Amino acid sequence: MIARLRKFFSDLGERFWVLPALMVLCGILGAVGVVHLDRSGVVPEWLIAGPWLYNGGATGARTLLGAVASSTIGVAGTVFSITIAALSLAAGQMGPRLLRNFTRDRGNQFTLGTFLGTFSFSLMVLRSVRTPSEGEFVPHLSLTISIVLAFVSVGTLVFFVGHMAGRINVDTVIELVSLEVRSGIARLTTDHPQPAVPDPSIWNGADIVSDARQGYLQQLEGDGLADWAAKHRTAIRLLVRPGDYVFPGAAIAVMIPLVDGAEAAIRDATALGAQRVSSADLEFALRQLVEVAVRALSPGINDPHTAMSVLDRLGAALCELEGRHLGSGVFLRQDRPVLVVPRITYDGLCDGMFNLIRQNAAGSVAVLIRILEVLVSAAGVETVAERLDTLQRHAALVLDDATRSVANPDDLDDLRQRHHAFMSMRRHGPAGPAVAQA
Template identity: 70%
Template sequence: MIARTRKFIGDLSETFWLIPAVMVLIGIATALGLLQIDGSGLISSTILDSRWLYDGGGTGARTLLGAVASSTIGVAGTVFSITIAALSLAAGQMGPRLLRNFTRDRGNQITLGIFLGTFSYALIVLRSVRTQDEGAFVPHLALSVSIVLAFVCVATLVYFVGHMASRINVDTVIELVSEDVRAAIANLTTEKQQPLPPPKAIWRNAEPVLDARYGYLQQFDGDGLADWAAEHSTAIRLLVRPGDYVFPDAPIALISPMVDGAGEAIRAATALGSRRGSTADLEFSIRQLVEVAVRALSPGINDPHTAMSVLDRLGAALCELVPRKLTSGVYLREDRPVLVIANPDYAGVTNAMFHMIRQNAVNSTAVLIRLLDVLASVVSCEHEPLRVLSLQGHADLVLGDAERHISTPADLADIRARHARFVAMKIDGPFGALEPLEQSTNCA
């Protein structure tokens, strides 16, 4: 139930309509409240006669409110139609999966909310205006607020144009996605020592738990499932992790020993969705950033500078990961492992970061050089042997691909020199950067 609640809250927070709907309700409530004040006689004649409040008649009030309502809904429709066209163009260059970053953008949601809220406000006030023949009721305070809201809409339109122009800039998109990567690292890693996984022998007599559902695992209540396993004196090994696709009637977990209600407990602790995307999925944010680089390296776009910018952000994320530990996915109760989930390790994270970029940049000397520079910067501050070994593997793969695909001797010499610098920084740390780069002529 907790996993499903988290999924519902997460889906609700990413919906495009929530904030505009709330602002529409605020506009309606504000209109009703101000109309109540106008009709109560609480506003003194001195204030009503002041130049700061609307002082026209019923006909003018209806014209004013009609103009505000028609213009705000018209501008809202036009602006967001143009936005859809711009996003379609951006999706072709940076990937359709990045559109969720635009739809969940608070600036876009608030802009639409202000226009629709003003439209709703004007309609509610308009329905209460009465001319002399109808009973003469002109809500001066509510009309004055409608004028203020009209100017707010003008300012919002100016803001929105600049906001969207910056949002579809590729550097801004890269920075936004890299912030998601850093947030995922901060949320899904820890500085505490992690328990080691139990030996595989304990699962030798385990029984599989089948699941008829299908979809991506988006949320997982590990603590709740671990408490259930401890209460029933059993151990569970989950075969999927957040971001994995669950296939219908395929094993989702192993349990030893089997107890009644295991399937229901696992289903209650997991929430599936139709698309990959979760705050509990580290590799999802990484793959979004990698997709920008891979598309930039495609022959149709051929923008190595974008790929190099992505590599810089990935290197920064790995440097932030240096003092932290990836969770092992082992849940203990009374020092006994009751739940194990295969969380990503450092090698898996670096594979997700660099494999696809390297494979698509085999003919781009500049990108391969920048990849080696990023690996060298990370290895200069990383001291854990297994992590260093993983970084060494990626550097060796870059050199191997270059020797097979780069035919220009000078370019190949540059890559070999950068690889030698990586090795020097692995051995000597930052002091390895003092080693000269022989025959280096390329700028990366």
Template identity: 65%
Template sequence: MTARLRKLLYALGNAFWLLPAAMVILGILSAFALIAVDRSGLISSRILQGNWLYNGGGTGARTLLGAVAASTIGVAGTVFSITIAALSLAAGQMGPRLLQNFTRDRGNQITLGAFLGTFSYAMMVLRSVRTQSEGEFVPHLALSVGILLAFFCVATLVFFVGHMAGRINVDSVIDLVGTEVRKAIARLTVADPEPAPPPASFWLHSTEVVDDRRGYLQQLDADTLADWAAVNETAIRLLLRPGEYLFPGAVIALVTPAVEGAGVAIRDATALSSQRASSADLESEIRQLVEVAVRALSPGINDPHTAMSVLDRLGAALCDVASVHLPTGVHLRNDRPALIVPSVNYDGLTDSMFHLIRQNAAGNAATLIRMLEVLTAVVGCEHDTIRRQSLQRHVDLILDDAKRNIENPADLADVRARHENFATMMEHGAIGAVCGARLSPRCASTL
């Protein structure tokens, strides 16, 4: 049940309509409240006749409120129609999956909510206005607040134009997704190493659990499932992690020893979705960055500078990972493994970052050079031997692709030079890389 609740909260957090709907309700309630204040007689006639509140008649009030309502709903429709057109063009360059970053943007939601909330407020106040022939009632306070809301909508429109102009800029989008990657790393990594999974022989006599559902695993209530396994004195190994697809009729888990109700417990602790997005999937945010780079390297766009910007953010993410540990997915109860969830390791993380970009930039010397420079910077931050070997593997793959696809000898020589810089950085550190590459052979020989 917790997994389904998390799925609902995740959907609501990404919903575009929630904040505008709340602002519409706020506008309606504010209109009723201010009209009630006007009817109560709490505001003295001296204040009503002053210059701070609206002091016109019923006809003028209806005209004013009608103008506010018509203009706000008209501008809202026009502005957001133009926005959708702009986002469609941006999606063609940066990828449709990035559109969710625009829909969950608070600036866009507040702008829409301001226009629709003001429209709703004006309509509610308008229905209470009475002319002299109808038994005159003019809600002066509510009318004055409506005028202020109209000016607020003007300011919101100016903000929105500048905000959208900045948000559809590719560098701004890359920085935004890079920030999300940094938040995901902080949320999904651990400060201390977790226990290693049991050996493969541990599952030799386990029982398979088949699931007939289909979709991407979006949420997993790992603690509840581990507690269930501990109470029933069994161990569960899930075969897919959040963000991966579950095929109908496929094996979702192994259980040893076999117990009744394992399939029901797993079903209750998981929630599926039609979209490959999960707050527990570190690779989800990384894939968005990689998609921007891959599209930028396509022949139709051919923008290697965007790919280089993506590589810079990926390198920064790996430097963030250097000081933390990736979770192993092992959940212990009473010092025994109760639940093992597949987790991304460093090899998988770097593969998701660099494989697609390298494959699409195989003949682009500038992008390959920048990739080698980024990996050289990362290896200066990373001191774990196994992780360094993973970085070395990617550097060698880049050089192999360059040898096969780059025909210009000068460009290939530049790639080789960056490859040598990586080797020097890995062996001697930053001082060795600078001294050996830029000063003299004598300086390098002293290292």
């Protein structure tokens, strides 16, 4: 149940319409409240007769409110039509999966909410205006607020143009996704050592638990499922982790011994969806960055500088992983493993970061050199031998690909020098590049 609630609130936070809808509701309720103040006579006559509040008649009030309402809704439609066209071009260059970063952007949502909220406020005030033949009533305070909201809408329009111009810039998009990667690293890693993964032999003879649902595993309430397993004196090994696709009727877990209600317990502790999300899936945010680089390396775009910018962010992510432990996926109760979830490994993260870029950068000397430079920087801060072995494996893969795809001997020498710098970094630490140059 907790996993489903997390999924619900996560989905709600990414919906484009939520903030605009709340601002429309605030506009309607605010108009009702301010009109009530106008009717109650709280606003003194000397203030109405002064220069700060609207002091015209009912006909002018209706014209003014109609102009504000029609102009704001018209501008909202025009601006967001242009935005959709700009996003279509951005999706073609950077990938359609990055469009969710535009739709959940609070600046875009606030802009639409401002226009629609002003429209709603003006429309609600307009319905309360009465001419002398109808029993004259002019809500002076409400009209003044409507004028102020119109000027706020003008300022919001200026903000939105600059905001969108920055958001469709590829470097800005890369930085936004890299911030998501950093947030995922801080959230999904820990400074403390994790429990060791139990020997696979303990699952010999385990019973299979299948699931009739299908979709990506978006949320997992591991502690709740571990408590359930400990209470029923069983052990569960999930076969999928957040980000994996669950196939209908396929095995989702094995458990020993089998306990009644296991399928319901797993169903309550997991939430599936039609797409991957980054809240519990570090690989997803990394794949968004990689997709930008791979598209930049395609023959139709051919933008190696964008790929190099992505590699810089990937290197920064590897440096931030130094000293932090990836979750082992083992949940202990009374020092006994009761739940084991497939874990994401450092080796798997590096494969996801570099394999696709390296494979699509064959022949692009600048990008291959940048991969090696990033690996040198990551090796300079990393101290775990297994992780250094992973970085060395990727450095060797880059050199092997370059040997086959780079024809120019001078370019190949540059790549070999970068690889030599990596090996010197591995042997001598941060002083390694200077040793390599010597």
